[in-house]
Amino acid sequence: MGRREALIALYAAELSGKCGLDPDMPLLERVVDGCGPTIFVPDGGIVDVDSPAELARIRRNFLVRKLALPDGHDLPEAIRAAVEMYGAAGDPKYRAVLYYMLVVQLGAEARHP
Incomplete structure (x- = not known):
């Protein structure tokens, strides 16, 4: 499993475990791809x-x-609601997870590349 696939699996686990969401995997992959190489940089992948x-x-x-x-x-x-759903304190908040939640919450699935 490559780095991208490992991160997607991590993000899917975060969405289901911490946020109670059943991720749409093709959409999550598009969000991850849209984040670009920033998710591979420790500080860039965290919000x-x-x-x-x-x-x-x-x-x-x-x-x-x-x-x-x-x-x-x-x-x-919308940002505040997504952060609250993800959990405001403690563990790191992954950029791709927060972005995915915002896309879904705002009904912007068709807008995301």
Whole structure:
């Protein structure tokens, strides 16, 4: 099993175990591919959910630029809800898992490459 496949398996386990979601594997693979090589870098693959600047970057770079969603008050609410579902404290929060949850929560499956 390659690094990509191992990460996808880890992310699927996180989604089902911590978030109670049954991941759509083709969508999860598209989200992982959309993250690019950043998931292979230890700091790039993890989201600091306690950093307002990091959450603003997710809103600006992922939700608005990548998914082309309109920048409104619902985006910070969606981020907050995804973080709460994932668990706000403790273990690392994987970028691909959080992005997957946002795509599903906002109904943007067709928008993600």
